[in-house]
Amino acid sequence: MKPCANLTFLFKELPFLERFQAAADAGFDAVEILFPYDMPAPEILDRLQLAGLPLALINAPPPNYTGGPRGFAAAPDLTDRFRSDFLRVMRYAKRLKPQHIHIMTGDGEGDAARDTFIANLKWAAAEAPDQSLTIEPLNPTAMPGYFLNDYAQAADILDAVAAPNVGLQYDSFHAQMIHGDAVAVWHDHAPRVRHVQVGDAPDRNTPGNGTVDFPALFAAIRDSRYDGWISGEYNPDKDTESSLGWMSALA
Numbered sequence: 001m002k003p004c005a006n007l008t009f010l011f012k013e014l015p016f017l018e019r020f021q022a023a024a025d026a027g028f029d030a031v032e033i034l035f036p037y038d039m040p041a042p043e044i045l046d047r048l049q050l051a052g053l054p055l056a057l058i059n060a061p062p063p064n065y066t067g068g069p070r071g072f073a074a075a076p077d078l079t080d081r082f083r084s085d086f087l088r089v090m091r092y093a094k095r096l097k098p099q100h101i102h103i104m105t106g107d108g109e110g111d112a113a114r115d116t117f118i119a120n121l122k123w124a125a126a127e128a129p130d131q132s133l134t135i136e137p138l139n140p141t142a143m144p145g146y147f148l149n150d151y152a153q154a155a156d157i158l159d160a161v162a163a164p165n166v167g168l169q170y171d172s173f174h175a176q177m178i179h180g181d182a183v184a185v186w187h188d189h190a191p192r193v194r195h196v197q198v199g200d201a202p203d204r205n206t207p208g209n210g211t212v213d214f215p216a217l218f219a220a221i222r223d224s225r226y227d228g229w230i231s232g233e234y235n236p237d238k239d240t241e242s243s244l245g246w247m248s249a250l251a
């Protein structure tokens, strides 16, 4: 199991560009960045190369995302917007080579949103056949109104899309908040998972300081032979360094 650091959440004690080396020094093998678009790609690439780290994941809402809607992939009236933004994301991705791109749905509900999301995912999968794309249910307490908010719903959508390069992004914080048992969610959906993020519930804080059963979760992940990244995506209770005890369970 390979540890990854989400640099949007971890090492916030440091200026953004210094977080890459800090992650490498702390023993991480990769980093992910939720919204890298405010920074020139060459600067990020430079820091990745200096630290010797691959980029595991970026998000795909619009590149100019600045606290606006969290994506458009399920917005029936904004298909053109989603598609032109996706092409811009792919131009960025060509430089940074993220292993996964998380496609965010934005707000919505009902059949029209579902159909739009499926059609957009099929289109994106065909447009970028060599790029792994992920979808991630976000819990309604943290993200009210967000369309993709349940793991069974995500499984249904992945079945309908049926594209080899589209899979599930599992997040222990959201899984626990949505379904009450992050370990059970892992057991139900492990074969679909392409990328894992960890944080505790209910406060998205340091793993081990909340209600998620991390010993059971890491044992289940190990048993399932998942070989992707396990990324820390949480707000450390104190400083980042003292929050990294969970990494030793991955060795």
Ligand SMILES: O=C(O)C(=O)[C@H](O)CO
Pocket: 034, 059, 102, 136, 138, 171, 174, 197, 233
């Ligand atoms: O909120 C999360 O858990 C995510 O991973 C999203 O990418 C947030 O942007």
Ligand SMILES: [Mg+2]
Pocket: 136, 171, 197, 233
């Ligand atoms: Mg997440």
